[in-house]
Amino acid sequence: MKELTSVSVPTVRRLPLYMAILKEIEPTTQYVSSTLISDRLNLEQIQVRKDLAGIGVTGQPAVGFNVRELIEAIEQLLGWDNMRDAILVGTGNLGQALLGYDGFARYGLNIIAAFDSNPEIIGMKIHGKPVFDIEVLSSLTERMHIQIGILAVPSKVAQQVADALIEAGIHAIWNFTPVKLNVNNNIIVEQVDLAASLAVLSSKLKAVNK
Amino acid sequence: MKELTSVSVPTVRRLPLYMAILKEIEPTTQYVSSTLISDRLNLEQIQVRKDLAGIGVTGQPAVGFNVRELIEAIEQLLGWDNMRDAILVGTGNLGQALLGYDGFARYGLNIIAAFDSNPEIIGMKIHGKPVFDIEVLSSLTERMHIQIGILAVPSKVAQQVADALIEAGIHAIWNFTPVKLNVNNNIIVEQVDLAASLAVLSSKLKAVNK
DNA sequence: ATGTTATCGATACTCTTATATCGATAAATA
């Protein structure tokens, strides 16, 4: 019954921050306090406690939270306990950077292959990952039961490639293009919205410069 | 007096989405309804109307909002009317992708130069932008009154490079590293948190897979 | 042993954000 009330999105977004601290201190400490975590992240203790309560972990008064237990709970909630395979489409500027990023392994994400439409790139390996023709997308994806597609193609073809990904059996799209994708609501789309991020920065800067 | 109540962050984050639609329809239409915008973005009309009211634009009942007026209001609020110069530090995988991204111009951001510590890269041009030695950071930045620094260096040196940026007179840091930077609160830090984004995607996928 | 301190859980409260309702306006249509 506990699982019915799902964790809030803001909480989920903070979990990786907690995880980084936990992984760092795990070798040295068995228990951690919400105060320690909140201090490092410039948050309030109470917010950390509430988040942790939200994911179902309970601490011990006057002692703290069991580090190991916390790590396992977060990993399980985020599915970082089992590696998830993903494919990436669009091996341009951004796509190549993502292929070369070793940080994803820490988040349980494993990019097994890339796809592109450019004949000059197809057949190559980029950062050790093979690049296939976008035309053979479905055969590979379906066969290997890949669930996650990373979208890094030019904006004009974003929708069309997204459709192809879904056609090929992808359930979740990590969308790095600024295009608002039109998809069925059984498909999960997570947008990496740089424009939004930049907008926040710009408006704050504007406010300071009065 | 209107400006004292600043626009909320969620609203600011949606403004670029509105802008994209406005720019697209500007040549063909003079007025736009909140319904049209909300339909394209899968939002509620009322939320769009409230956002637009929040930035000080007022529409006409039974007619809609003046497209040109909206564009100008948003551009002004985000400072996208005047190009802002920025510098980028760390020309690795991600830094090079960012240097090659032409989309920033649309957001009023102009990366004028890059900095790195790797002698093999220093002196080169990447996507037309010169790469300087990180050692000469302050001389260039201060002289040209650059306000924005884009941080794309390895995590271990992120704090130290951030300190150098601030020392060199930077007021705002667009932080692509997963490091929580420790800075004075007169410095604006905007974090691009891929881990958070991936966490949201993962948790939703987990939920769907039962 | 006793008191002090750090910590948690539960509950309540506040603030922000999102959503709903409704009357007024003007364009389009009959």
Place this chain on the structure above:
DNA sequence: TATTTATCGATATAAGAGTATCGATAACAT
């Protein structure tokens, strides 16, 4: 001209997220 329809603004309500308070617990120092 009268009626219907799409739209906005203002105000109210609901939902969500963050913050505060307080009693209980256990470690540690006196």
